[in-house]
Amino acid sequence: MKKLIVTLVVMLVPVLFxxxxxxxxxxxxxxxxxxxxxxxxIDLAGEMKVGKDEQNLVxxxxxxxxxxxxxxxxxxxxxxxxxxxxxxxxxxxxxxALVSVKDDGEEVKVYxxxxxxxxxxxxxxxxxxxxxxxETLVVTFTGKVKL
Numbered sequence: 001m002k003k004l005i006v007t008l009v010v011m012l013v014p015v016l017f018x019x020x021x022x023x024x025x026x027x028x029x030x031x032x033x034x035x036x037x038x039x040x041x042i043d044l045a046g047e048m049k050v051g052k053d054e055q056n057l058v059x060x061x062x063x064x065x066x067x068x069x070x071x072x073x074x075x076x077x078x079x080x081x082x083x084x085x086x087x088x089x090x091x092x093x094x095x096x097a098l099v100s101v102k103d104d105g106e107e108v109k110v111y112x113x114x115x116x117x118x119x120x121x122x123x124x125x126x127x128x129x130x131x132x133x134x135e136t137l138v139v140t141f142t143g144k145v146k147l
Contacts, residue, residue, distance in 0.1 A: 022089040023071055023138060026082065031075040037068040064145040071138040079129075079136040086127045086138060095123060105131040121145055 026032045042065045073079055089095075095111040102108075106129065113123040122144065128137035 022085060022092075023069065023082075023140065026071050026078075026085070029078065032071055032073045032078050032082075035068075035070040035072075039066050042066075042068065065141060065143040067140075067142040069140045072135050074130075074135040076132075082136050082138055083127075083129065086125065089125070093123065095125065106134060107131075116144060 027034055042062050071082060073082065090111060093113060095113045097109060098112050099108070099110040107127075109127045109129075111123075111125045111127070112121050114120060115122045124141045126137075126139040128135075128139075130136055
C-alpha cells in the first residue's frame with residue numbers, strides 16, 4: 001500500500017494545491033508530523049543531475065509547482081480532525097474525485113480542481129485513510145501545472 005501511495009504522490013507532483021490554508025492549523029500540533037517543501041526546494045529538484053530522460057521527467061513534474069505539504073498522524077483524535085478538515089475543504093472548494101482506491105482497510109482518494117482551463121490542474125489533494133491501525137495522511141500541492 002505504501003508503494004501505491006508513493007506512486008500516486010510521484011504521479012501527482014506536477015499538480016497544484018491551494019488547500020494549505022485549510023490545514024495550516026495542524027502545522028504546530030504535537031502528534032501530527034508535517035513536511036513542507038517550498039518553491040526553492042522544488043526548483044532544486046528540477047536541477048538534479050540525472051539522465052536526460054529522467055531530467056525531462058523531473059523538470060516536467062516540478063515546473064509550475066509552488067508548494068507541497070504532507071500531514072501525517074496515527075493519533076486517533078487527530079485522524080478524525082484531519083478527515084473532517086478534508087471533508088470540509090472538499091465541500092467548500094468543489095473539488096472532483098480523480099482516483100479512489102481501497103485495499104486492506106486503507107483508502108486513498110485523490111481530488112483536483114481545474115479553473116485555469118481543461119489542460120491545467122489548479123489544486124490537488126491526496127487523502128490516505130489508513131484505518132484504525134495505520135496512519136492518516138493528507139498531501140497538498142499548489143501551483144499551476146499543465147497536463
